[in-house]
Amino acid sequence: MATAKVRVATVWLDGCSGCHMSFLDIDHRLLDIADRIELVYSPLVDLKVFPPEVDVTLVEGAISSEDDLEKIKHVRARTKILVALGDCSVTGNVPSMRNPFEVKDVLARAYLDPDLTNPGVPSLVVPTLLPYVRPIHTAVKVDVFIPGCPPHADTIFYVVAELLEGRLPDLSAKTRFGA
Amino acid sequence: MRRVFTLKIDDRDVSGNEEQSVLDVARENNIFVPTLCHVDGLTAIGACRLCLVEVQGVAKLLPACTTMVREGMVIHTTSPRLAEYRKMIVEMLFTEGNHICSVCVTNGHCELQSLAVKLGVDHIRLPYLNPIREVDASHERYAFDFNRCILCTRCVRVCEEYEGAQTWGVMGRGIESEIISDLDQPWGDSKTCTSCGKCVQVCPTGALFLKGKSVTEMVKHREFLPYLATMRKVGKNGHG
Numbered sequence: 001m002a003t004a005k006v007r008v009a010t011v012w013l014d015g016c017s018g019c020h021m022s023f024l025d026i027d028h029r030l031l032d033i034a035d036r037i038e039l040v041y042s043p044l045v046d047l048k049v050f051p052p053e054v055d056v057t058l059v060e061g062a063i064s065s066e067d068d069l070e071k072i073k074h075v076r077a078r079t080k081i082l083v084a085l086g087d088c089s090v091t092g093n094v095p096s097m098r099n100p101f102e103v104k105d106v107l108a109r110a111y112l113d114p115d116l117t118n119p120g121v122p123s124l125v126v127p128t129l130l131p132y133v134r135p136i137h138t139a140v141k142v143d144v145f146i147p148g149c150p151p152h153a154d155t156i157f158y159v160v161a162e163l164l165e166g167r168l169p170d171l172s173a174k175t176r177f178g179a
Numbered sequence: 180m181r182r183v184f185t186l187k188i189d190d191r192d193v194s195g196n197e198e199q200s201v202l203d204v205a206r207e208n209n210i211f212v213p214t215l216c217h218v219d220g221l222t223a224i225g226a227c228r229l230c231l232v233e234v235q236g237v238a239k240l241l242p243a244c245t246t247m248v249r250e251g252m253v254i255h256t257t258s259p260r261l262a263e264y265r266k267m268i269v270e271m272l273f274t275e276g277n278h279i280c281s282v283c284v285t286n287g288h289c290e291l292q293s294l295a296v297k298l299g300v301d302h303i304r305l306p307y308l309n310p311i312r313e314v315d316a317s318h319e320r321y322a323f324d325f326n327r328c329i330l331c332t333r334c335v336r337v338c339e340e341y342e343g344a345q346t347w348g349v350m351g352r353g354i355e356s357e358i359i360s361d362l363d364q365p366w367g368d369s370k371t372c373t374s375c376g377k378c379v380q381v382c383p384t385g386a387l388f389l390k391g392k393s394v395t396e397m398v399k400h401r402e403f404l405p406y407l408a409t410m411r412k413v414g415k416n417g418h419g
Contacts, residue, residue: 084302087281090301091279091302091303093279093281094281094282096279097279099277100312101311135302137302142302145301145302146301147302149280149281172301173296173297176280176293176295177278177281177295178281178286178287
């Protein structure tokens with residue numbers, strides 16, 4: 001008898017995609033779980049809309065812009081178990097290193113100070129930056145935290161495997177900030 | 180003759196002498212008590228509060244490193260209350276500075292980072308303060324990244340107690356406190372610093388490091404301290 005597949009999504013906010021790379025580093029073990037999950041949304045697949053009733057969502061990256069904030073609230077509302085994947089999502093990490101400075105100074109440093117052919121701060125299309133980069137748990141409820149930069153593929157696999165078994169993973173001593 | 184006391188730690192009968200702290204006796208008996216400002220060989224100051232323990236008959240929690248053992252003491256080193264306080268202390272240390280482990284010279288060798296793991300801190304529940312702090316790279320061989328300083332004052336103590344240079348000190352109060360060299364001048368301009376590097380080695384985080392070290396490369400070596408501590412004791416007792 002076929003059981004319903006677990007609906008899994010991954011989301012990429014302000015991060016370097018290293019956590020997604022580490023997720024792919026699960027390698028052949030992904031094949032072992034492939035017939036038990038359905039990847040319903042991810043930067044790795046070509047779906048544009050985050051679907052309703054997702055069982056597990058892994059979130060890479062911090063909340064840095066108004067768009068990130070809107071997205072994470074939308075994702076949370078449609079997800080049963082929300083997993084903060086990696087240090088950016090859990091602590092703010094490298095993106096948060098701009099926090100001691102004002103946004104206008106940070107933008108000027110990137111877009112005006114260097115000797116550019118066409119200096120100018122982008123203002124159209126790109127989302128507005130928030131005053132502070134924040135971990136995702138400051139905006140929505142998080143069910144599982146996976147520190148690490150990036151978390152090891154074995155750690156991510158352990159979390160996914162445990163969640164597939166219907167258990168909340170115990171990550172104590174398995175990873176750390178900066179791992 | 181030092182007096183010997185018998186006491187209970189976590190329901191175990193243990194003994195210690197009058198010169199030993201609760202922490203000393205706990206460690207002798209392989210009972211884990213988390214510490215951060217403490218390092219063997221330096222004067223205990225009870226500043227970080229991670230080693231707080233419950234002592235029967237005493238209403239407040241006491242730091243194990245500065246509480247001397249007494250006859251008949253009944254001590255508990257673990258409880259839900261202590262676990263929660265310890266977690267909160269580590270979380271507050273993370274919020275107070277700018278500790279970005281992934282890009283730290285001491286990533287993987289940091290006492291704050293490993294304590295977070297040991298105490299089950301997998302995220303920080305308090306808001307980050309994002310302070311503006313400087314990096315003093317004026318010294319020829321070493322640098323001080325104040326973003327990663329937790330004010331344990333190990334550097335201050337080792338400089339005073341072993342090197343006798345008294346280069347490091349603490350300026351300001353409360354959240355404004357900071358470590359300064361000499362009269363708050365760049366480290367490189369210090370007239371008292373002997374460049375011995377003891378402060379770098381005892382620093383528990385990536386705040387003090389050797390120039391030229393990149394992410395994860397700064398491994399601290401503290402072997403010299405127990406050796407010096409022993410030699411000092413021998414000298415004091417006149418057996419040297």
